[in-house]
Structures are given as structure tokens and as C-alpha cells.
Amino acid sequence: xxxxxxxxxxxxxxxxxxxxxxxKYDVACTSSGTSxxxxxxxxGSCFExxxxxxxxxxxxxxSLLKILFTNECIFNCRYxxxxxxxxxxxxxxxxxxxxxxxMGFYRRNYIxxxxxxxxxxxxxxxxxxxxxxxxxxxxxxxxxxGYIHVKAIPGADPVLIEKTGFLADRMSVNLELPTxxxxxxLAPAKTRDKILRPMRQVQNRMEENRQEIALYRSAxxxxxxxxxxxxxxxxxxxNDFQILSVAESLYQKFDLKRVFxxxxxxxxxxxxxxxxxxxxxxxxxxxxxxxxWLLRFYGFEAGELLSEDRPNFNMVFDPKCDWALRHLEFFxxxxxxxxxxxxxxxxxxxxKSAQRIVKxxxxxxxxxxxxxxxxxxxxxxxxxxxxxxxxxxxxKIEEDYITRNLLYVKENLPPELRGEMTYRQxxxxxxxxxxxxxxxxxxxxxxxxxxxxxxRERRIL
Amino acid sequence: MxxxxxxxxxxxxxxxxxxxxxxxxxxxxxxxLKTDEADTMELFCQYQTVRTDMEKAEKVLRTVRRxxxxxxxEAVCYAAACPDERKADAIYRLIVLGMSMEDGRxxxxxxxxxxxxxxxxxxxxxxxxxxxxLGFLRFQELSGGVLYAYMEPPYAVLPLIAPHFADRxxxxxxxxxxxxxxxxxxxxxxxxxxxxDAGLLNPVRIEERSESEAEFQAxxxxxxxxxxxxxxxxxxxxxxxxxxxxxxxxTEFQV
Ligand code: SF4
Numbered sequence: 001x002x003x004x005x006x007x008x009x010x011x012x013x014x015x016x017x018x019x020x021x022x023x024k025y026d027v028a029c030t031s032s033g034t035s036x037x038x039x040x041x042x043x044g045s046c047f048e049x050x051x052x053x054x055x056x057x058x059x060x061x062x063s064l065l066k067i068l069f070t071n072e073c074i075f076n077c078r079y080x081x082x083x084x085x086x087x088x089x090x091x092x093x094x095x096x097x098x099x100x101x102x103m104g105f106y107r108r109n110y111i112x113x114x115x116x117x118x119x120x121x122x123x124x125x126x127x128x129x130x131x132x133x134x135x136x137x138x139x140x141x142x143x144x145x146g147y148i149h150v151k152a153i154p155g156a157d158p159v160l161i162e163k164t165g166f167l168a169d170r171m172s173v174n175l176e177l178p179t180x181x182x183x184x185x186l187a188p189a190k191t192r193d194k195i196l197r198p199m200r201q202v203q204n205r206m207e208e209n210r211q212e213i214a215l216y217r218s219a220x221x222x223x224x225x226x227x228x229x230x231x232x233x234x235x236x237x238x239n240d241f242q243i244l245s246v247a248e249s250l251y252q253k254f255d256l257k258r259v260f261x262x263x264x265x266x267x268x269x270x271x272x273x274x275x276x277x278x279x280x281x282x283x284x285x286x287x288x289x290x291x292x293w294l295l296r297f298y299g300f301e302a303g304e305l306l307s308e309d310r311p312n313f314n315m316v317f318d319p320k321c322d323w324a325l326r327h328l329e330f331f332x333x334x335x336x337x338x339x340x341x342x343x344x345x346x347x348x349x350x351x352k353s354a355q356r357i358v359k360x361x362x363x364x365x366x367x368x369x370x371x372x373x374x375x376x377x378x379x380x381x382x383x384x385x386x387x388x389x390x391x392x393x394x395x396k397i398e399e400d401y402i403t404r405n406l407l408y409v410k411e412n413l414p415p416e417l418r419g420e421m422t423y424r425q426x427x428x429x430x431x432x433x434x435x436x437x438x439x440x441x442x443x444x445x446x447x448x449x450x451x452x453x454x455x456r457e458r459r460i461l
Numbered sequence: 462m463x464x465x466x467x468x469x470x471x472x473x474x475x476x477x478x479x480x481x482x483x484x485x486x487x488x489x490x491x492x493x494l495k496t497d498e499a500d501t502m503e504l505f506c507q508y509q510t511v512r513t514d515m516e517k518a519e520k521v522l523r524t525v526r527r528x529x530x531x532x533x534x535e536a537v538c539y540a541a542a543c544p545d546e547r548k549a550d551a552i553y554r555l556i557v558l559g560m561s562m563e564d565g566r567x568x569x570x571x572x573x574x575x576x577x578x579x580x581x582x583x584x585x586x587x588x589x590x591x592x593x594x595l596g597f598l599r600f601q602e603l604s605g606g607v608l609y610a611y612m613e614p615p616y617a618v619l620p621l622i623a624p625h626f627a628d629r630x631x632x633x634x635x636x637x638x639x640x641x642x643x644x645x646x647x648x649x650x651x652x653x654x655x656x657x658d659a660g661l662l663n664p665v666r667i668e669e670r671s672e673s674e675a676e677f678q679a680x681x682x683x684x685x686x687x688x689x690x691x692x693x694x695x696x697x698x699x700x701x702x703x704x705x706x707x708x709x710x711x712t713e714f715q716v
Binding site for chain 2: 012020021023024025038065107109265
């Protein structure tokens with residue numbers, strides 16, 4: 001084996017530097033999905049919507065102590081900084097070192113919890129056992145009740161994965177690349193099947209656990225915040241349609257809570273990897289997140305947004321707007337009569353404003369002034385709707401005409417894509433309500449969590 | 462002639478003001494509530510200074526809860542935390558409206574009423590601010606193990622965030638210090654928390670850090686630096702999500 005040997009005793013400071021640096025490409029750093037008070041014995045609670053504790057220089061939310069257990073690895077995935085053929089400084093934590101760090105950080109309110117991933121040390125089983133030991137100690141010896149997101153290592157003994165899942169809030173297995181073909185090329189030690197197996201296991205166990213909980217309310221919880229995964233975007237030649245279809249089937253067939261998309265950062269100089277002169281494909285990543293929202297909350301299907309003939313997202317218009325422009329036969333819709341599902345398809349109307357419209361129109365028919373108050377973005381919606389049978393201005397329902405006009409209504413891109421542009425919010429969420437910090441960070445990072453808000457904390461005094 | 466009730470800028474101050482204004486029997490249209498100092502005295506107004514009275518405040522809050530529901534109580538508490546000079550009067554109008562309705566719970570939904578709308582907007586602002594503080598607050602460990610956090614928030618979020626930490630850090634002794642309002646929240650291990658005057662703090666003790674404090678601060682700074690992806694560097698985005706005003710009290714931004 002070629003990798004550098006671990007120096008015997010690195011100080012924790014050095015380890016933290018190496019092992020957080022090596023973990024930073026994992027995007028799923030959020031703490032949402034579990035709500036839990038202190039158990040009375042130890043430290044910690046979980047907040048449904050997640051809490052951002054800081055923001056790093058790249059604008060991404062810092063919520064969890066995101067580290068690898070080790071950056072040693074027996075595998076040699078081409079895109080990965082920790083691959084065995086790279087000559088990089090290596091380090092490995094001990095379970096207690098991680099526990100001390102989590103406790104020290106948590107008590108000072110630096111973090112919501114731990115995000116623990118790892119390179120493969122010796123074997124998948126050996127590594128998974130170490131992750132389990134760490135979580136076990138953290139929960140039982142240190143009585144840590146905060147959030148834990150842990151990786152399930154593909155190829156590890158299912159018994160180990162199950163035991164670990166009872167200690168974690170969220171588990172994830174990274175899909176890494178969208179297709180089996182991509183894996184063969186860049187991560188030959190991993191196969192689609194090897195990755196999907198633990199994913200299926202976690203899904204089935206969660207389902208059983210739901211029944212156990214229905215029977216005994218005090219049954220232990222298995223991965224209560226659900227399962228997620230992530231794909232690297234732009235390292236392999238898959239198109240957006242392929243990627244979105246994969247995401248769709250993961251949601252449908254594996255009941256995933258979230259799929260994350262990670263714009264490829266070229267960390268290794270390797271002829272198998274594409275050169276990216278423009279930097280990581282951030283706008284593409286962003287379009288995928290938008291489309292992902294459309295799948296999960298807007299009732300869209302991948303096949304409606306893209307097709308074999310149009311396999312990639314429009315870089316000028318967001319996916320919903322793009323869809324609307326190609327389906328003008330659908331419009332205009334009458335706001336006072338259209339179903340909720342139909343309203344959701346109108347550019348400029350988000351989930352919140354659609355819900356408000358449905359509620360408000362029971363009390364009387366709505367006009368454009370009402371829509372504005374409700375939070376509809378009229379400058380986008382006006383081409384697609386009527387109120388009491390009338391459009392807001394005399395407009396033509398015609399692709400060229402609308403396209404030209406919408407080009408003036410610049411999209412609200414998230415800050416990291418903005419450049420000289422100065423808009424505040426992203427159109428898809430642009431229904432008038434200010435966004436919570438976690439919601440805003442979704443726009444740049446990925447996680448959602450419907451802004452469930454303060455539910456528990458709301459009790460006052 | 463309008464009578465202006467000048468109350469202290471705090472939840473209890475405003476609630477006492479509501480009590481006094483109501484009890485004055487001058488008629489709702491003839492009274493107004495204000496929290497700011499009387500430097501903008503108006504002619505043809507009579508001014509009456511309200512002495513904050515915890516019992517009266519408590520009575521009003523209980524009534525709001527009973528007659529107008531939890532949502533209204535929450536709206537009042539959060540709105541009162543905002544730095545907005547219109548808040549006291551808006552809270553008063555909301556309560557007057559709620560009491561006049563058969564089902565007081567509906568009052569918070571009457572958004573066509575400007576006072577109700579204002580209270581709702583302020584509630585949202587304060588809630589948002591408090592939510593951010595839940596993440597941005599930083600504790601330091603004092604020698605002896607007490608956790609101490611210092612902040613200078615423009616909103617009076619201390620009573621809004623304390624319950625969260627009382628639950629999360631149940632087994633810790635902690636103090637959160639609002640330097641702007643000279644107020645502290647104190648929590649004793651395993652029990653509840655209470656608000657107190659910051660004058661109770663021993664200024665020498667809060668400067669004594671525990672042995673490991675400096676090390677954890679250094680570890681945290683290292684982590685915050687190494688977790689950012691250089692290729693995605695974006696200080697503008699960082700500034701939007703974490704405005705500069707929060708940073709002086711945050712460990713990772715201190716040199
Ligand atoms: S298994 Fe994971 S850590 Fe190891 S080289 Fe592949 S991606 Fe990197």
C-alpha cells in the first residue's frame with residue numbers, strides 16, 4: 001500500500017484540521033428532521049427545523065461538527081482527496097477524542113451535533129465498528145442527546161449498520177455518481193448494488209421501526225430524521241435528466257428524505273476527471289436543487305421537466321418557469337377556480353401563496369391586489385393567470401412574448417450565484433415570506449426542512 | 462385630550478401600561494401607549510408615566526392567554542421584544558380587539574386591522590431574530606465550570622431564547638448576559654432559570670476562563686476555517702446569512 005503511514009500521536013488540533021478539511025465536500029451538513037427534548041439525564045435536544053450556528057467563508061451553514069473518523073482509505077476513488085494513491089497527511093481519531101470534541105463544542109453552543117463520515121480503514125466492517133463505538137460512547141457514556149448524522153459504510157455487516165442506526169438521527173449512504181457506468185469509471189471498488197444494499201436495509205428497518213413505535217410508544221427510534229444521499233454533479237458525463245430521474249426513483253423507491261447534489265470540485269489532477277475551467281458547476285447544482293423541490297413539494301415528475309430531447313436545464317430560467325413556457329396551452333389559469341395543484345404550477349406562486357389563495361378565496365373572490373398581499377410575485381405570475389376572468393394587463397399568451405418580458409424580471413438567484421446581480425431571494429421560494437436561516441442556506445447548501453419553526457421553543461416564560 | 466401612558470421598554474412595562482390604560486376608564490380612543498422617552502412630547506397630550514408592576518403585568522398576560530389563546534400571548538411577548546416605537550400601542554389595540562370579540566382567539570387573524578398586522582409583523586421579526594440567536598450565541602467556560610454567554614442584541618431576545626438553553630443545557634450552570642439591557646438569565650443545574658439584573662455579576666469572575674477554554678476556542682476557529690471550500694468562496698453570501706453585527710460576540714470571528 002502506498003499511502004503515508006499515520007504518525008503515531010498527532011495532536012487533536014492537527015487531526016481536526018486534517019479530518020474536517022477532508023470532510024468538507026460532503027454537503028449534507030444540516031440538523032433538521034428530529035424534534036426531541038432533553039431526556040433529563042444528559043445534555044442536548046433537537047430542533048425540528050435545524051439550527052445554523054455559523055456560516056463558513058463559502059456561505060454554507062455550519063450546523064454540525066463535520067469530520068471524518070479517518071482519512072486513511074484502502075480504496076482509490078478517482079475524484080477523492082483521500083484516495084489511497086494520494087500522498088496527503090493522514091490522521092485517525094479515537095472515539096474518545098471525537099466525543100470530547102463534540103461535548104466541548106456542544107456545551108459552548110458551537111454546534112447542533114455531529115456529522116461523522118470516514119475513509120475505509122482496513123475493511124468496511126472494521127470502519128463501521130469504529131463509527132458504532134464512537135456513537136455508542138457518545139450516547140451512553142457522555143449522555144449526548146444532540147443530533148447525529150452518520151454514514152453507513154457500503155459492504156459493512158448489516159448488524160453493525162442496524163446497531164449504529166439506533167444511535168443516530170440520520171444515516172446516509174452516498175450514491176457518489178448518478179449511474180453505475182460512472183461508478184465503474186471513477187470508483188471501481190464501489191458498485192451500484194453495494195451502495196443500494198445498505199440503503200435498502202435502512203429503509204426497511206425504518207419501516208419496521210414505525211410499526212414498533214405504533215405498538216410501543218417508547219420503542220427505540222431507528223434513524224428518526226430519515227435517510228439521505230448525495231451525488232457528485234459534473235465529474236461524469238450524465239445529463240440533468242438522468243440525474244433527476246435517479247433522484248426521483250430514490251425518493252419513490254427508497255423513501256429518502258433528501259437527495260443532495262454536490263458540484264464537482266476537481267481536487268485531484270487525474271486524466272479520468274474533467275477539467276473545469278469555470279470552477280465547480282454551481283448554477284447546474286442550483287437548478288437541480290430547484291427541480292428537486294418541484295419533485296418533492298410541487299407534484300412535478302422528472303419526465304415533465306426534462307426529456308431525452310431536452311435533457312438539460314435551461315440556464316436562464318428556473319425549471320418551473322421553463323416548464324410553464326413550454327406548456328402555454330395550460331395557461332392562463334383562473335386564480336379563483338384553479339385547483340391547488342394547478343396553482344402550484346404557476347411561476348410566481350409558491351407553496352405558501354397557493355395555500356393562502358385557497359384559504360382566502362373561500363371568503364370571496366380575489367383580485368390582483370389581494371394576490372400581491374398574499375405574496376404572489378405578480379411580475380412573474382401575471383402572464384399565466386387571470387382574476388375574475390381578466391389578466392392584469394393586456395398580455396399575449398405567446399412563448400416569444402412572455403420569454404422576452406420575463407427576461408427583464410431577473411431571477412432571484414441565491415447569493416453565491418449572484419455576481420453583479422443584487423436580488424434577494426430565489427424565485428421558487430419567492431412567495432413573500434422572509435426565509436429562515438436554514439431555508440436560506442438550502443439555497444446554497446441543500447437541506448430543506450419545512451420551516452416548522454419554533455414549535456417546541458415557542459412556549460414562553 | 463389624549464392621555465399617553467409612558468411605559469418602560471420591556472414586556473412587563475408594556476403589559477403594566479395596558480393594565481393602567483385600560484383601568485383609567487378614559488376610553489380606548491383617548492389613550493395611547495408609548496415606550497420611548499418623552500423627548501418627542503406632543504402638545505395637547507397628557508403624559509402619565511407607568512411604574513412597572515409585575516403583578517399587573519402577570520394578570521394581563523394571563524387574561525390574554527385565557528381569552529385570546531396561546532398564539533396571541535406569544536405574539537404579544539415576541540412583539541414586545543422588538544425595537545419599534547409603535548409596538549406598545551399596537552399590543553394594546555390587539556388586546557382591546559380580542560376582549561371585544563366573542564371568540565378572542567380570532568383577534569390575531571384580523572390582519573386587515575393595522576395594529577394586528579403590525580403585531581404580527583413584529584412577532585415574525587423577533588421570532589426570526591431569536592431563532593438566529595439560538596445558533597449564534599456562544600458560551601465560554603469559566604473556571605468552576607459555569608458557562609457564560611455575552612450578547613448585545615438589538616431585540617430583547619433573552620427571555621425568548623432562555624427556555625431553549627434551559628432544556629438543552631439542563632445539567633449545566635449557565636448565565637446569558639444581555640449587555641445592552643444589563644440583564645442576565647441564570648440557570649442552575651437541573652432546575653429552572655430566572656432573569657436578574659446584570660449588576661449581580663461579579664465582573665472579576667466572568668473574566669476567569671477555565672483551563673480548557675482557550676484550547677476549545679482555538680479548535681473551533683480551526684474547524685470553521687478548514688470546513689470552507691476554497692473553490693466556492695463567497696464572502697457576500699456569508700455576510701447575508703451572518704450579518705456583521707452578530708460577529709463581535711462570536712468566537713470564530715474574534716482574533
Ligand atoms: S472510499 Fe470514500 S474515502 Fe475512500 S477513496 Fe473512495 S470516496 Fe474516498
